Amino acid sequence: MTRVLVLVAPGESELAGLDGLPGEVEVQTVSAEADLREALPHADVLVVTDFRTGLLERCWPANPKIKWVHATSAGVDALLFPALAESDIPITNAKGIFDRGIAEYVLGAVLLFAKDTMGNLALQSEHRWQHRDTEMIDQRRALIVGAGSIGGEVARLLKAVGMQVTGIARRAREDVNFDVVLGNDCLFDCLSVADYVVITAPLTEDTQGLFDDRAFAAMKSGARLINVGRGPIVQTEALLAALQSGHLAGAALDVFEQEPVPEDHPLWEQPNVMMSAHMAGDFIGWQTALGEQFVANFKGWQQGQALFNQVKK
Template identity: 35%
Template sequence: MKKLIVAQHLEENQRELIQQAAPQWEIITGKEPEHWKSHLNDAEIIAGWKTSMEEAALEKGTALRWIQTWSAGVDSMPLDQLDSNGILLTSANGVHAYPISETIFAMMLGLTRKIHTYIRNQDQKEWAHAGLKLEIHGKTIGIIGVGAIGKETAKIAKAFGMNVLGVRHSGKDSEYVDQMFSTEQLHEVLSRCDYVVNTVPLTPDTRGMFGKKEFESMKDSAFLINIGRGETVQEHELIEALNAKEIAGAGLDVFETEPLEKDSPLWEMENVILTPHTAGSTEFYNKRVIEDIFIPNLKEYISGNPPPVNLVDYRKGY
């Protein structure tokens, strides 16, 4: 009997849905290693990959043929080895579209309407106007990386009457985006935006893509929101841009080093909102991964076809 590991805590109905899709397979579930460690050599599918699985699951002669990650990003995966071993890889890209787009607008609205400042004032019992004047309606938002998260962000932006500019590698048009640009046109887009939202994955091409030149291209009244990957932004140059008032502020969920170091100036900055890489957290996470991604992929895989949802292209790194 073929084996399938899901290294997550599942509700009984979720396990039953997987078993119905793969009735002839043995399903092993559980987040702790004791549930799946002894099955790594002969499991053909692993969903919910853990770094600690790597040595046993990828050694020569194992049965592994497909990995379904429980995260959208795959930059921490051993991509070269998976590629050389002929192992298929699918991500959880898209499962975060609702919670992350909500976080993006929470940060945008918080910075615009000075909610972060008023919370600090509340702690000090200080009654102060704090110079509130900005509003979000009718402004221009630039979404750098228009995938599932970017598209949902663009959709919400239209409810605020915003002008939506998008940047994607292909430059291909997308619904709710008024103008789409290629990555070569990034600086042109940055110069027009009141809000710059970075949603790109971490690849060799995107590492450090936001640095001194990019911040200089932005308006001094613009806000940066980063919910992609911390390493896509050169953090010391962001700090310099914030201190020099080259940009108005930032909402940051991801950082070059996580947890964010205690001595980082970002903690103390009045024009920065920080969250601890939690933008994708949602009560519906497992449900969406299983029902929208894993089971459709599983059905196709068992039928002899490559899993169609979020199949990673090793050449691109995502």
Template identity: 35%
Template sequence: MGTIVSVHSFNQKQAAAIQEACPGYRYVDVSGFETEEARAALKNAEIILGFNRDVLKIIYADDNQLRWLQNLGAGVDQIPLERLQSLGVMLSTASGVHPNAISESIFAMLLSLTRKVHAAIRNQQTQTWKPSKETGEAHGKTISIIGAGAIGTETAKIAQAFGMRVLGIRRTGESAQWFDAMHTVDRLNEVLAQSDYVVNCLPLTNETRHLFGGEQFAAMKTSSIYINIGRGGTTDTAALIDALQQGRIAGAGLDVFEQEPLPKEHPLWKLENVILTPHETGNTPYYMDRALTIVIENLKHYISNGKPCRNMVNWQTQY
């Protein structure tokens, strides 16, 4: 009998669905437990659902039984890909869970920075009546979405409702619905120069690390707003701070950072033209239900075909 171990908590109904999808397998939930029994279950697991420090230890253990790791998040930059590849362990993600929540957060930041709602909220804290003379409009503007996956596509769809011109950057350059034009990354600076809003939806890979640096912020309009909901490491933080302080871009909405949690003394906290959220744009009460749909589909395919069918990580592209 094979063993499936989850390190994240599914409710009773969700756990029953997992067990039903895998007759002949034993399902074990070790979320919140740091016991010898939990560690033994992980060590003997054929399939692990989720990733944490305990799973990391199992990956590096020489005698683990792991054949497939189903990450319950979309990003894999914290997971040792080379080690999994060397072990012959398959890795899949929960990509597709986030589009609704994150696209809404993107537009919450975009509209707040454009209409100066963030400034009004800060003034409210000090009971200061200070109407802004610099409110703008998003309608009819140009937005570039860097990383045109599921989140980027949902964001593009919403942008079309504002009559925005939507430009995209993706590795293949292949066109996609809701985008007016799609380009490859070699045209990034050209796209940035046209954009009123730049939305970074990129995963963190060897190719995307510090993709946004001084050169890219210099290419952007001084009136442009930069939003990063992808990964903090895709942006050179020092270059971003310099661009914000020197007025080379107008503002930023940031949910991800090179260092998390963001230290209390970090200069980003005090910049008036920045909205910060603590890596939470993907949070939603529907998260585990949506993740479960992917997990069940992958489990059924694994049982019948020996591998998952959705969101298999490509070792070369690192996502």
């Protein structure tokens, strides 16, 4: 009997899509800290859908029998506490599930700014008929910071509508989805010419607070920022200053340093900011797709195959 433990957020339903697991697998879903603490020492596989800071680390047993941890997200930074990060336990993620949804979100945000959709809505709310010219996105320059799976899909869609797309990664490389992929050392040079800067990078020591006053000052005047990566990559106060000064023309933000964003936060009142609740990749049916992806990985693992989507710690 293989025991699969699923950690979900309080009030969250059980992970869908697990019906395909073999009959000899026992699945237990928990959300309360006491239940997690009791169940963890007996679990063979842990599936995490709830990334509450510190919860898993507090409950982590001294001698876990867990053979594999799976995260139902692309980013796994919340799971990399020392006891797990330094162990031999493999961690897999949900790479591929959210790529297309996030890419469509980014394309929508680009069009939102280019066609001044927020201006249309503001004028409509005032019952005002006001003709304006709007921008074309053909041949505009997009810089994607984070040229991984999600960044590659974003690049593919943006290139399809005629944009020039540069990627930033740890090292320069060739990638068919991009016009060019450059190394991290080229970031500031690229910021100065990009019309749209899209963040798809994971949160690491190198990316934490990467977009600060200096980075925003390096960006082209009138550029727009789109963050679908991780909130703490962007220093919020620095972004606000760049927006309020007029140096940046707008920002579309799906992730934030603090989530939920406080009701009295000045970002809510910025006329050139579009905000969403960490949902860029969450398409209708995404929960089932996550469960089915885990089942496929589990079946291969049971047959002795290597886990796919394994994350480097």
